[in-house]
Structure formats: structure tokens, C-alpha cells
Amino acid sequence: MKFTIEVGRYNPEGTYADNAVQGEPYPAPWSSSPPRRYQTYEVDLPEHAVVLDALIAIREYQDESVAVRCACRSAICGSCAMWVNGHANLACKSKLQEFTKDGKTRVESPPSMPVIRDLVWDMKPFWDNHRRVTPWLENKPLPPPMQEYVVSNESMEELIQEVTCISCGCCLMDCESFAVNPDFMGPHALAKAYRYAADPRDAETHERLGEYSQHGGIWDCTHCFECVQQCPKGVEPLEQILKLRRMAVDAGYTRNAGTRHADAFANSVKHSGRLNELTLLPKSVGFFNILGQLQTLPSAFNMIRAGKLPPIIHKTIPGVKRIKAIFDRVGGRFK
Amino acid sequence: MITDHDIVVLGAGLAGMRAALEAARSGASVAVVTKVHPLRSHSNAAQGGINAAIGETDTWESHAFDTIKGSDYLADQDAVEIMCREAPADVMEFEHMGVIFYRNAEGKLGTRAFGGASQARTYFVGDITGQALLVTLYDQILKAGVKVYEEWFATSLYMEDGRCRGVVALEMITGELHLVRAKAVINGAGGVGRVYEPSTNALICTGDGYGLAYHAGAPLMDMEMVQYHPTTLAGSGFLMTEAARGEGAYLLNSLGERFMMTYAPKMKELASRDVVSRSEATEIAAGRGIDGNVLLDLRHLGPAIVLKKLPQVHEMALDYLGLDMLKDPIPVRPGMHYQMGGVKTDSDGQTPVPGLYAAGEVACVSVHGGNRLGANSLLDTIVFGRRSGKHAAAYVKTVPDSNGGEKLLRSEQNRIADLLARPYTGETHARLRLELAVMMDKYVGVYRDEAGLEEALKQQQDIKKRYAAVAVGDKGRVYNQALTFALELGYMIDIAETIIRSAILRKESRGAQSRTDYPTRNDAEWLKHILVHYRGDKPPEISYLPVTITKWKPEARTY
Numbered sequence: 001m002k003f004t005i006e007v008g009r010y011n012p013e014g015t016y017a018d019n020a021v022q023g024e025p026y027p028a029p030w031s032s033s034p035p036r037r038y039q040t041y042e043v044d045l046p047e048h049a050v051v052l053d054a055l056i057a058i059r060e061y062q063d064e065s066v067a068v069r070c071a072c073r074s075a076i077c078g079s080c081a082m083w084v085n086g087h088a089n090l091a092c093k094s095k096l097q098e099f100t101k102d103g104k105t106r107v108e109s110p111p112s113m114p115v116i117r118d119l120v121w122d123m124k125p126f127w128d129n130h131r132r133v134t135p136w137l138e139n140k141p142l143p144p145p146m147q148e149y150v151v152s153n154e155s156m157e158e159l160i161q162e163v164t165c166i167s168c169g170c171c172l173m174d175c176e177s178f179a180v181n182p183d184f185m186g187p188h189a190l191a192k193a194y195r196y197a198a199d200p201r202d203a204e205t206h207e208r209l210g211e212y213s214q215h216g217g218i219w220d221c222t223h224c225f226e227c228v229q230q231c232p233k234g235v236e237p238l239e240q241i242l243k244l245r246r247m248a249v250d251a252g253y254t255r256n257a258g259t260r261h262a263d264a265f266a267n268s269v270k271h272s273g274r275l276n277e278l279t280l281l282p283k284s285v286g287f288f289n290i291l292g293q294l295q296t297l298p299s300a301f302n303m304i305r306a307g308k309l310p311p312i313i314h315k316t317i318p319g320v321k322r323i324k325a326i327f328d329r330v331g332g333r334f335k
Numbered sequence: 336m337i338t339d340h341d342i343v344v345l346g347a348g349l350a351g352m353r354a355a356l357e358a359a360r361s362g363a364s365v366a367v368v369t370k371v372h373p374l375r376s377h378s379n380a381a382q383g384g385i386n387a388a389i390g391e392t393d394t395w396e397s398h399a400f401d402t403i404k405g406s407d408y409l410a411d412q413d414a415v416e417i418m419c420r421e422a423p424a425d426v427m428e429f430e431h432m433g434v435i436f437y438r439n440a441e442g443k444l445g446t447r448a449f450g451g452a453s454q455a456r457t458y459f460v461g462d463i464t465g466q467a468l469l470v471t472l473y474d475q476i477l478k479a480g481v482k483v484y485e486e487w488f489a490t491s492l493y494m495e496d497g498r499c500r501g502v503v504a505l506e507m508i509t510g511e512l513h514l515v516r517a518k519a520v521i522n523g524a525g526g527v528g529r530v531y532e533p534s535t536n537a538l539i540c541t542g543d544g545y546g547l548a549y550h551a552g553a554p555l556m557d558m559e560m561v562q563y564h565p566t567t568l569a570g571s572g573f574l575m576t577e578a579a580r581g582e583g584a585y586l587l588n589s590l591g592e593r594f595m596m597t598y599a600p601k602m603k604e605l606a607s608r609d610v611v612s613r614s615e616a617t618e619i620a621a622g623r624g625i626d627g628n629v630l631l632d633l634r635h636l637g638p639a640i641v642l643k644k645l646p647q648v649h650e651m652a653l654d655y656l657g658l659d660m661l662k663d664p665i666p667v668r669p670g671m672h673y674q675m676g677g678v679k680t681d682s683d684g685q686t687p688v689p690g691l692y693a694a695g696e697v698a699c700v701s702v703h704g705g706n707r708l709g710a711n712s713l714l715d716t717i718v719f720g721r722r723s724g725k726h727a728a729a730y731v732k733t734v735p736d737s738n739g740g741e742k743l744l745r746s747e748q749n750r751i752a753d754l755l756a757r758p759y760t761g762e763t764h765a766r767l768r769l770e771l772a773v774m775m776d777k778y779v780g781v782y783r784d785e786a787g788l789e790e791a792l793k794q795q796q797d798i799k800k801r802y803a804a805v806a807v808g809d810k811g812r813v814y815n816q817a818l819t820f821a822l823e824l825g826y827m828i829d830i831a832e833t834i835i836r837s838a839i840l841r842k843e844s845r846g847a848q849s850r851t852d853y854p855t856r857n858d859a860e861w862l863k864h865i866l867v868h869y870r871g872d873k874p875p876e877i878s879y880l881p882v883t884i885t886k887w888k889p890e891a892r893t894y
Contacts, residue, residue, distance in 0.1 A: 013811050060765035064808025064817035071537040074573045077375045117814040136474040137433035148430045153438035167374050
């Protein structure tokens with residue numbers, strides 16, 4: 001079966017084939033990414049072939065200069081993460097038929113990351129963030145020699161979702177928080193953070209939760225679900241982040257904008273049945289944090305200009321008692 | 336650039352990183368040179384588990400006997416004894432590092448059954464055991480602060496006064512050559528699956544560590560012993576873990592019969608890999624296959640076992656064949672999987688070349704002999720990785736500093752410049768590699784005979800000549816993969832020669848070497864290792880070593 005592949009070429013040494021077409025600049029926030037040229041290749045492959053099969057066929061039999069990282073070909077090693085038709089994917093897991101749009105498949109390095117050459121991009125932001133979460137076990141006192149820590153299988157199975165992570169970078173390259181907030185640790189690192197914080201053999205869970213609650217940590221995720229959608233291994237980083245938030249609040253790390261935001265959100269819904277957007281922001285930033293509130297003014301003006309001003313008078317919905325009953329039934333922090 | 340360390344480790348899979356960690360703990364300054372990021376290493380792909388005799392009813396002797404019987408008595412029994420005695424402590428250490436091993440009802444480590452083992456002694460994390468070990472070890476390397484030169488491709492070992500003193504490596508991102516000078520080199524550069532097509536191995540398993548050591552004068556031992564895994568996915572050749580059969584899966588022929596009942600009445604599907612692969616090949620040859628495959632049937636296991644304990648293979652069958660293992664049996668065939676042979680070492684990882692150590696798949700201690708048991712490879716990497724790191728850290732204290740090596744760096748620069756300048760005449764690394772690898776699968780696979788092997792040698796010699804004309808289709812400096820592929824192919828062609836020549840010499844059937852013209856094992860003549868020594872342009876030289884037998888006298892091997 002014939003497939004057409006458009007490969008985003010980038011060569012710092014500046015040499016391109018004649019038929020490589022200059023691409024459009026990327027939109028914000030990636031507009032500073034170097035522009036790529038797109039070179040088109042035709043490949044003849046079995047109908048169930050994946051994007052990586054096409055790239056290998058191109059590299060081996062048409063153009064040896066196409067650079068692409070790959071090793072296992074079966075979604076185990078995490079090498080071949082890239083943009084396929086504008087979204088993060090593993091090339092080895094993307095079936096060509098599914099990804100053929102308007103007769104072709106476009107692959108390129110993610111514009112959210114520094115590019116080295118062609119489809120080979122620099123994972124430095126990924127590994128730097130990995131290191132930020134203290135990614136190793138800080139052992140509780142070791143068991144006697146030749147014995148294991150006695151823990152339940154359920155407590156180990158709880159961690160397997162993260163251990164399935166192959167560090168491919170799909171989550172980070174499409175993370176919307178990371179795109180605008182370079183301090184954000186990112187979905188992969190925070191999933192790893194959960195894996196160690198929730199390990200019953202770890203002695204520093206409490207300290208970890210404190211670290212992860214700081215700027216750039218668990219509260220900087222905006223729940224866009226890109227990481228859940230793009231993860232090729234079902235790690236669901238957002239779910240791990242949400243679990244970390246619950247652990248952090250339970251451990252008493254509540255003096256931060258994230259917890260205040262969650263509290264304000266829940267209290268508003270509990271008492272009125274709907275979100276009071278006018279008080280949400282000051283409550284999240286902190287009522288007495290005047291400087292912080294002033295910093296949000298530009299966003300407020302932008303909202304007014306875009307016609308997104310929330311209603312000045314906050315109304316309570318009918319039947320709010322029943323909502324309170326739900327909070328009581330759930331119990332915990334908001335009872 | 337020239338940098339100095341006490342020890343340079345080649346490769347960042349389980350063996351390499353375990354060696355690096357141990358050497359760093361012993362106080363040595365350690366650097367790891369690896370052509371891919373450590374987490375891309377092929378140790379990732381080990382699915383089923385790791386063996387250790389930990390259980391109360393289990394003994395290291397039982398583990399050792401199973402290993403030796405599995406090896407068809409070619410393993411060195413002193414080395415097997417060390418591995419099996421030290422296995423429990425090494426597995427426990429990984430538990431303490433944080434590996435999330437499966438637990439039994441008491442919260443202690445639980446096991447699954449595996450091929451060729453008389454007891455269930457395989458410890459595991461779902462069907463991603465290798466990955467679970469690798470990420471944990473990588474995190475430990477970060478904690479220990481070991482220097483890693485990532486995406487540095489080794490082109491040569493640096494020898495000085497007969498000692499191995501470092502590695503010349505190409506930094507992929509800049510195209511620059513560097514000398515990483517050291518007092519010892521630990522070679523943990525992994526396997527050589529790309530010499531065969533198809534193979535379960537990753538595209539990076541090109542035997543660089545075999546080639547580098549071989550060219551530096553270290554002999555390769557037991558190279559004829561190439562393992563075919565019984566269950567590789569039809570078409571792509573991806574690995575379908577032995578754990579599937581460990582959990583109770585059946586192998587069926589086209590008549591729906593569990594044919595292993597005939598070949599191995601006692602162990603059935605869980606006989607040694609060489610036995611199961613041969614049985615499958617026999618069934619297929621007798622016309623009881625399905626398009627060159629047999630069927631792996633998990634349907635009776637039910638979703639609880641399949642989805643909890645074998646999720647990755649379930650997903651792979653779905654992704655690459657569109658088959659749901661809960662509802663359909665899947666077509667599998669024997670496929671090249673592992674090289675039992677390798678750089679000859681002692682039980683501390685020392686090769687005959689002073690200062691050069693080897694551990695993991697690239698090494699041959701030998702603990703696997705003619706056939707490796709499933710879940711013994713992970714064990715091999717961490718036991719002998721640790722031992723190499725420890726021994727090397729002590730050895731380097733006796734070695735003086737060096738300030739040489741610039742000459743080698745320059746000659747390597749010239750060699751690469753010449754390769755890049757070579758004009759295109761029609762030979763490419765990809766076509767030549769495919770030709771070599773398909774030929775190896777055809778003639779040096781599950782069954783072998785004199786005529787086929789001689790034909791293989793003829794074709795390999797021809798490919799070797801044509802290799803001199805391979806041109807590099809990319810002239811750039813930055814991330815020039817065409818260049819590294821061409822260099823890898825050079826190693827692969829030489830390694831293929833050692834495999835073929837050893838297979839021709841061994842005139843018997845033992846383990847993975849099944850000669851249809853010599854169908855039985857011949858202990859009187861062949862209870863010995865074949866070693867191949869590189870001799871430049873001349874044919875390699877052969878020597879022999881007796882197998883070390885301690886407690887277990889060779890006997891007939893039935894399952």
C-alpha cells in the first residue's frame with residue numbers, strides 16, 4: 001500500500017534537499033521554534049504498517065540523512081516520540097492508515113522542545129525535570145539481611161501505572177502548562193513523584209509532598225488532560241498529580257494558591273451550588289495578598305474585553321440543600 | 336576532547352549501570368559511555384522476570400542444576416554456582432532500591448513459573464520486569480551522581496602497553512570524537528540480535544561491544560549458541576514473554592493439538608527454550624503449522640490473569656496483529672532472541688585482555704552454555720555487573736595514570752573522515768545488513784547442517800568484501816546515523832563470522848546448536864568451549880577450553 005509522508009526536516013548545518021519546502025512559522029507559544037522544511041516521501045508498505053516503519057524505510061532505502069531515534073519498534077523503549085499530524089505520538093504505535101489525513105502523514109519534532117536535527121529533539125527539559133522530584137527511594141530502615149520489605153501487593157500495584165512509563169516525553173511535549181510556564185515540572189516528573197511519594201517503603205513522603213506543593217509543582221497543572229490523552233502507555237499523569245494533591249492537602253500542605261483555589265471552589269459550590277468566579281481569584285491568591293491580586297489585573301481586563309466578565313451578583317441555585325448533602329455524604333475536608 | 340576517569344563503562348543497560356553503581360560505591364571515578372539514553376537500553380524489553388532461589392523450599396543447588404541442565408552441560412559450573420548462590424541477595428537489593436515486585440498474600444515476594452525450572456522461582460513486575468529494574472537502577476545512578484556520556488557512540492578501545500585504557504567515542508549531537516581515558520573498561524554493551532532477521536532484539540542491538548572487544552584481542556566464546564525464543568509474534572517478530580506459558584498458556588498446532596505433550600511430556604510448554612523452539616520448527620516443517628507459525632493460546636486463563644499479569648503482550652498483539660488474546664489464539668514462531676556466547680570472562684568479569692571487563696549479554700562467563708533459561712538473563716546482568724564493578728574498582732588502584740591516546744584519537748578521526756568521503760557505488764549499510772541477517776536466519780537458525788553452514792560462510796565472506804565499498808549517504812556532522820550504522824555493520828559482519836565458524840566446528844547437537852547431520856550430543860569430544868580470536872585480515876584463530884564440571888555430571892536431558 002502506498003503512503004505519503006511529510007517529514008519535518010531541520011538541519012543546524014543548513015543543508016536541505018531541493019524539494020524541501022519551507023514550513024509556516026509555528027503559532028504562539030512556540031513561535032520561537034526554528035522553522036522546519038517539509039520533505040515528502042512515498043513509501044510502499046503493508047496496510048497495517050506504522051509511521052516508524054515508513055521512517056525506517058525512508059532512512060534505509062531513500063534518504064540516509066533523515067535522523068530519527070528508534071530502538072525497540074514496539075512501544076517499550078520510548079525513543080520515537082514526535083509530533084504526528086500535530087500531536088505527540090510514538091511513531092511505532094501510530095498506524096499509517098489511521099494517521100493519513102488528506103492523503104498524507106506529517107511528522108516533525110515537537111515545537112515545544114529544542115530540536116537537534118530532523119526528528120531528533122533535545123530531551124534536556126524532560127530529564128532536568130525528572131531530576132527535580134528526587135526520583136529515587138529514600139529508604140525506611142532496611143529489613144533484616146536477605147529479607148524484603150513486607151508490603152501488600154495492592155500497594156505495589158498502585159504504583160505500576162507509573163512504572164509502566166517509558167519516559168518518551170509525549171506528555172511533556174503537548175503539556176499546555178509547560179508551554180506557558182517553563183517552571184512547571186511536567187506530567188512525567190510529577191507522575192514519578194507520586195510513584196515514590198506513595199511507595200510504602202519511602203521514608204520521606206512528607207518532605208516530598210512539601211517540595212511538590214511549591215511553585216512549578218502539583219498545583220501548576222491546569223487539568224487540560226493532554227497528558228492523559230497523549231500517553232502511549234496509559235500512565236495517566238494527571239491522575240497521579242491529583243492523587244499527589246490529595247496526599248499533600250491531607251499532610252497539611254494547605255498554605256498555597258492551589259489548595260486555596262480548591263477550597264474556594266468547593267466552598268462556593270457547597271454554599272451556592274455554583275462557582276462564584278468573582279471571589280475565586282482573590283481567594284486563590286489570598287485575600288491579604290494585595291500585590292498578588294494586583295498582578296492578576298491584566299488578566300481581569302482581558303476578560304472584560306473578551307466579554308468573559310462573570311456576573312456581579314452571585315445567585316444561589318434552587319435545591320442547594322441537596323448539594324450540601326452530597327458534601328456531607330462524601331465527608332472529608334469539606335464536610 | 337580527552338577526559339580522564341578511573342573506570343569507563345560501555346553501555347547503560349542493566350549490566351553496565353549495575354557495574355557503574357558498584358564501582359562508584361567502591362570509590363572509583365566512573366563514567367558511562369552509551370550510544371542511547373540509558374532508559375532506551377534493551378534491558379527494557381525483558382518481560383518475564385528474574386530467577387533466584389529465595390523460597391523456603393528452594394535451594395541454590397536446585398537453581399544451579401536447572402541452569403546447567405538447561406545449558407545442555409556447556410555452562411561452567413563454578414560460574415553457575417556463584418550466580419545462583421548470589422542471586423537472592425542481588426534480587427533483594429533491587430527490592431530495597433524500590434523495584435515494585437509482585438507480592439504474595441503475606442506481602443512477601445511472590446513467584447511465577449518459568450521454562451526449564453523445577454520450581455517457581457521467577458520474581459516479576461507484571462510483564463515489564465526488565466523495565467522496572469532498569470528505571471529503578473537509572474534512578475540509583477542519578478542518586479550516586481555517576482557521569483553519563485549519553486549518545487556517545489564507541490568507535491574503538493584504547494590500548495596502552497597491553498592494557499585496555501579507555502574508549503574513543505563519537506558524540507552524536509556534535510559529531511566530535513572524544514577519548515574517554517581510564518584505568519579499566521567495563522564492557523556492558525549488550526547483544527547482537529541485528530545479525531539475524533527477524534529478531535526480537537531492538538535496532539540498537541548491533542554487537543558493538545562484541546566487535547570492540549574482539550578487535551582489541553579478547554576472544555569470543557560459545558558464539559554458535561544463538562537462542563531462538565519459542566514465542567515471537569508472527570510478522571514483526573516481537574517478543575511474547577515466556578511468562579505467558581509460565582501463567583499456563585498452551586501452544587497449539589494447526590490441528591489444535593498441544594504438541595508439546597509429545598516432545599516434553601513432563602514440562603510440556605515449559606521445557607527449555609531450545610527444546611520448545613525445535614518442537615515448533617518440527618511441527619511447522621511437518622505441515623502442522625499455520626503460515627509458518629504455531630498458536631499461543633491464552634483464552635482459558637481469563638481476563639484476571641491476562642490483563643493483570645500480561646498486559647503488555649496483550650496490548651502488543653492488539654496493536655500489531657489486531658488480535659485480542661482473550662478471544663483469539665495468536666500466531667507465533669521461533670525467533671532469534673539471545674546470544675549465549677560472548678566475550679570470554681572469568682567470574683569477576685575479567686577478559687583475557689588486562690583492564691577489559693565484560694558483563695551481561697556481551698559477556699560469556701559462561702553461565703548459559705548451550706541454552707539460557709528464561710529469567711536468568713536479568714540475573715546474569717546484575718550479578719556479574721556488580722562483580723565486574725567491584726573487581727575493576729580494586730584493579731584500578733594498581734594502574735598508573737596515562738597521558739597517551741592522542742595518536743589513536745587522530746587515527747580514528749581519519750578513519751571516519753575516509754568513511755565519509757567514500758564515493759557511492761551502490762552498496763548501502765541497510766541492504767547489506769538485511770542480506771547478512773536474512774542469510775543467518777536461513778542457514779544458522781534452529782536447525783543447521785554442514786552444507787548450509789559452509790554456504791553461510793561463503794556468503795558472509797562475500798558480504799565482508801562488499802562492506803569495503805559501503806558509502807555513507809549523509810555527509811553531515813550532527814547526528815549522522817548513517818555513519819554509525821555503517822560502523823555497526825562492520826562489527827556485525829565479523830561477529831557473524833565467529834558464529835558461523837563455531838557452528839561449523841561443533842560437530843554435535845547441544846543446546847541451541849542442532850546439527851541435523853550430527854543429531855546427538857557428543858560429550859566425549861565436545862564437552863568444551865570454542866573460542867574465536869581475531870587475526871586481522873587472516874581467518875580467525877580457534878582455541879578450546881574444557882567445561883568446568885563440579886558437582887553435576889552430564890546426563891541425558893529430558894523434560
